[in-house]
Amino acid sequence: MSFFSRLFGGAKPSGENTFIGHGSYLNPYSTLGELDFHLISEGRHERLWEVLGAHVKREVDGALIGTAFSVWAPNAQAVSLVGDHNFWDRNTHPMVRAGSTGIWEIFIADVGPNTCYKFAICTRSGAWVDHADPMARATEHPPRTASVVTESSYTWSDTDWMNKRAQYQPWRSPVSVYEVHAGSWRPGLSYIQMAQELVAYVQEQNFTHVEFLPITEHPYSPSWGYQVTSFFAPTSRFGSPDEFRFLVDALHQAGIGVILDWVPAHFPKDEWALANFDGTALYEHADPRLGEHPDWGTLIFNFGRNEVRNFLVASALYWLEEFHIDGLRVDAVASMLYLDYSRKEGEWLPNKFGGRENLEAVQLLQEATSTAYKHYPGIMMIAEESTAWGGVTKDTSGGGLGFGFKWNMGWMHDTLEYLQHEPIHRVYHHNEITFSILYAWSENFMLPLSHDEVVHGKGSLVNKFPGDRWQKLATLRALYGFMWAHPGKKLLFMGQEFAQNDEWSQEAGLQWNLTEFAEHQGVQKVVSDINANYKRIPALWEKDIVADGFQWIVGDDGAGNTLAFTRWSDKGIPLVAVSNFSPVPHEQYQLRLPISGIWREALNTDDLKYGGSGVTNKDFTVDVDTNLQTTVRIPPLATVWFERI
16 A cells, blocks of 8 residues: 555555654644654653644634644554544545654644544554544533534633732632532523623622532533543533633632642543543553442543553643633542552452552652642642542652642541431530541641532431421531631532532532522521631631641530630631530530630621521620630520630
């Protein structure tokens, strides 16, 4: 077969390779140079999205020239570009190997934005499979699965935000996150509509950040976005990539940060996506003991392969760079760290030292966090890690994973366990509500009440608690007061800020009709006020990650279901939080406050305006002559914050 027959005809015979150099007469619009090939082979191309995938080329005056396409498929016999432009005919546009790294490329004149395409890949067996572009930056609306040529024309208006972010120190700043599933917050909204409605609501509730469950494209809606097929494309369900940029921009202009769920742990087995991409286990491990997730029916990335590690790190950087994202919450980190995760004996392979630690995944996580922080100061890398793995938030130079924060799953579990007991029995479980302080500074923590706690038969937060309706609502308000006073950053899943009655359903959306009723308005109001006070009071966040920012006042009153503690600011200004998880008030409760002076309530979750019983305190004076002792009223099932005037 002649050279030009191989280039412009059908698949070349097995064993025959055609190589083409950068910027050759055959492809003067190649996106790849020698340095790119080198960096890709070593797994160090930090802007991979700029050289692989589909890239529109234009004249200086903006006139369309065409689009350059490239894809990594080293074990393919042949690759052909198929799409709208050639009626999905694999014989029309065969691609050519570029260099020796397994990358194929082609330039098609007059093809531009909104063209749907895939890569038709001929495996070594001679079978052809059409695959979506792994580097696609836009996709068809599911259930359609083609990639879409796109280019951005968006002009950002968040310069002030980005300049301030570069100096931002999240570990000593207020971080209160509203966790959102975009498709069910208000079903039917586009990115553009969210930029109005979601932004206004988050401002009203005084959260500092929004965290979106995965925005990355996924074919199966009930996965909530966690089965990702396009790691560089925001889902087309709500609009275009530029419209998602508009949403992020709007949040920034409103002073609200944006965090995305990022899912490097696994991917689905759909044959049109990453699975068996070039006829071999390219992105995944070939051995199912390493490459298949037994719980989720998904595939696990081959973290030890340079090109795969590069793909994932570049994905993380892409969202931070191209969409101005302020943080990534990395999903299912525990499943990545342990080779025996959810596996029985004989179902997993030990590492080279005979241990259960996934050393290659550790390397990937360290590379992702360190590279992200290097390029984007002020962002947050957040780990959902549910085990006692040491050093999740320690610097990579000392062997840590390099995250900024770790979800405190232990706090979430223990606190909810405590509050699900009848108050009369809580005396026997007091350690559950206090235990988190023993390890509160072992990592930089975020306290989550996440979507995982209100699905799969777990019910809503408000209905986890015992008692009548008033007691359930009061307990929820008290929990929020306790949570926001406790060391650590905060995260609350949507709907729980107004005490949604039913567990979350991504099909049904939130029960917004409940906000017409006073009891739900009360919870909504207390969350808004808690957030406002939280942002106002430095003692609640300046010294989150150091032990001297916290001091017990009462930690052993199990019989009274009560605890009290002081939070300190850098300037030594205290905030005292008292939580009574008993259904009876403590009318003459003895407290020794940290300093003298006039004190007042900064927050009382039992206030009548929140639906409480109205057991409150007037301003009072604490004197050194009485050894800083005082008596206060502590309402039933409530949290009170005291601040010195």
